[in-house]
Amino acid sequence: MATEGKSLGDITEMEDLIKRACPLALKAHKAATATTYYTRNVHAKEVIFAFSGSWSVDEWFAPEHPFAESKLVLELFPFLRSIGNDETAVVNASFLSRFQKVLQTNGFRDEVNKALSQEKQIVFTGHSSGGAIAVLATIWVLEHHIRRKTDQNQNPNQNQNPNQNQNHVLPRCVTFGSPLVGDRVFGHALRRERWSHLFVNFVTRYDIVPRLLLVPPSSIQREKLQTILDSIKTGPQKITKESATDFFSTVMRNALCVASHDACSLMGCTDLLPGAIAGFIDLSPYRPSGTYVFCMGNGKLVAVKNPDAVLQLLFYFLQLNPAQAVDDVAGRSLKEHLMYKTELQGSLAKPHLVNLDPPISSTNADTVLNDLGLSTKARLCLCAAEESERQKLEKQKKIEANCGKIKIALRKLNNYRSKCEVHKVGYYDSFKRQEGEKDFLANVIRLELAGMWDEIIEMLKTYELPDDFEIKPDWVKLGTEFRRLVEPLDIANFYRHSKNDDTGAYMKRARPKRYRYTQRWLEHVDRKGTGDYSESCIWAKVEELCLAAAAGGKPPQEVKLRVVELEKLISVAEKNKQLSKDMFFDESTLVKWWRKQDPEIRSVATIIAGLVDGRGKDLPSAC
Incomplete structure (x- = not known):
């Protein structure tokens, strides 16, 4: 007043x-x-x-x-x-x-x-x-x-x-x-x-x-x-x-x-x-x-x-x-x-x-x-x-009303991931294959979460939420959990439907803002540099290497550089305790790609070699 x-x-x-x-x-x-x-x-x-x-x-x-x-x-x-x-x-x-x-x-x-x-x-x-x-x-x-x-x-x-x-x-x-x-x-x-x-x-x-x-x-x-x-x-x-x-x-x-x-x-x-x-x-x-x-x-x-x-x-x-x-x-x-x-x-x-x-x-x-x-x-x-x-406060209240729905949806996806792990199949690979009802239901949840988060991001783009929204601890934590759990599913869906043929690599032009924004939130509050929390994008790097190997036309030096990038990403993820054993199951996309690489490529990725050759089994479970 x-x-x-x-x-x-x-x-x-x-x-x-x-x-x-x-x-x-x-x-x-x-x-x-x-x-x-x-x-x-x-x-x-x-x-x-x-x-x-x-x-x-x-x-x-x-x-x-x-x-x-x-x-x-x-x-x-x-x-x-x-x-x-x-x-x-x-x-x-x-x-x-x-x-x-x-x-x-x-x-x-x-x-x-x-x-x-x-x-x-x-x-x-x-x-x-x-x-x-x-x-x-x-x-x-x-x-x-x-x-x-x-x-x-x-x-x-x-x-x-x-x-x-x-x-x-x-x-x-x-x-x-x-x-x-x-x-x-x-x-x-x-x-x-x-x-x-x-x-x-x-x-x-x-x-x-x-x-x-x-x-x-x-x-x-x-x-x-x-x-x-x-x-x-x-x-x-x-x-x-x-x-x-x-x-x-x-x-x-x-x-x-x-x-x-x-x-x-x-x-x-x-x-x-x-x-x-x-x-x-x-x-x-x-x-x-x-x-x-x-x-x-x-x-x-x-x-x-x-x-x-x-x-x-x-x-x-x-x-x-x-x-x-x-x-x-x-x-x-x-x-x-x-x-x-x-x-x-x-x-x-x-x-x-x-x-x-x-x-x-x-x-x-x-x-x-x-x-x-x-x-x-x-x-x-x-x-x-x-x-x-x-109006900014009212819109924040509306978003907060969906907070419970977001948490319930994330719990369901965590349960989905646990079920996949029991059968020695990573949830990334299971989702990409879409062979069972559980995979279909996980996709429905993914789409529901994408809708809720896209609404938040659209408001942030036009500054329609309170100025401190992006550093609120509860939302930074929730956004990080969402990104780490759901982005691999988006990547799996992207390459399952070969969307890269139209838009190019996922990381270059196709990565949704809902993941870019939430990653920046965490990097900001933890005083990290841009890209220090890119662990949710590991599968996109793996998929590009798989496509390069299938095409057979990439120069060895370019492949080496991409492998070094993946090695760095996995190294940071391991340091931040964001790797789980389901990434290194025998039938995972990552392990299958790795086993096809010649000694020259393997020599530039000793961390990946150690994880694939057994150390990955000592990682914690996904959930």
Whole structure:
């Protein structure tokens, strides 16, 4: 519910910290040409890093891309990606480049390591584009230091969230008038890892800079952009009213396009116009992340966590009412970027917070929205943002209702596997032959499970489930059990019907997303590299080798390379205790293929040789 309070309280939990961070952020920004960052050891338990901003257009908009965007460097930020979709987050290329220079600055890493070793509260802060650098610095510490320490203190197979059971202090990030930093995947990853609450972004109601990256640089000449940045630095009196108004109008037009497009998507709008607009107008990829606190200019602060709601407010809080003149607001939008210290001194002296949390449609919220001067259209957009989050939870509940059905189906397949093992036939080979009723019934179960999991995957593809769904321990465990048990049956069905003749090898183009996604979940929570949990694909490698042997046309060297790949896969599976004795029964596809190989091929696969020649009999039963 939208609520009002007398302090920042549970929303930010950072009131005193904010009062200390703001002056240092502004000091660093004013000295942008002199230093990269300031540090201040406030007391024995806290250290603040304040990053400078920049007034150079080249350090805002790299010219290589339409919105100066760049894929993240995964070596620096391995977790800033979607897991199942395997999409890397996009960030502003100039901000990323500036942060990489910070990492190369003498002493920065040492100061961070020192603060961490002393278990101090680290606070990263910045004003303007310095805030963007603070955001990236905070994520870097979370990824490379907090994650590493967490991994050392817990068994990764426990699938614990890094924010749980920790004995270290998480870094905080406070920004003032910061531009947007990353795209929707960027924010999704922060929420998935449950880091989003660590970021608090202060924005004055009329400050144009937090909206600036909603505009494609091509809409404004670089010379004019530089003039605008210079005028923000020195004050709007250095620019004509016409130029300020033209710039303001350009920003608002683009902000409207982005906000309207996203609002239509949230509402499930069937109108073709938004899609048509997106087809010939470049829409900014940047989206809000973290908690936003809007400073309303009357001592009131408005806190918003929903990123879709924040995007709408970035536009609607700056929308003109009939009594306002556009040139007056345009000048104010430039001036307010330098007023955070004054604004927060007034707001934090007697803080009056509006927590704009759901349900926005409540009676109390309606009173608050009236007080904020939001139009009916703005309220509809906010309700759509709220409804979108509610729908995600509802869809998760629907999926969880099928959880019992999935477990029952997996138990039936485990029973099927046990029956096959009793007759000394691996369940892979039995399923591929389809000679009995039990094989037919197993196929029915396989198809039922595929339908349930495909429904989940389709929702994940379009981000229709809560952001942290893919790291929930119960679902990671269930998805792993499903993949390891059922994917071999899919492979058997694939090669039984010779589908490779039409689509090519299973692993190249035919592997269903339900297995790719669930494999990535486990690799993510266990901090493993891509492909480290490919044991469910062993049979696909075996089948390709069988086909190569039958064709007789593959060069020996190519066959050797494929055998080495299979050897590595089986070696990892054995190490992870994912091999079972039914793979090495005398009549299994794997053993039959192996016994036809000449000594030269056998020489490159000693692990397979040992398992086939007897060691496989010592493996545990499949169930």
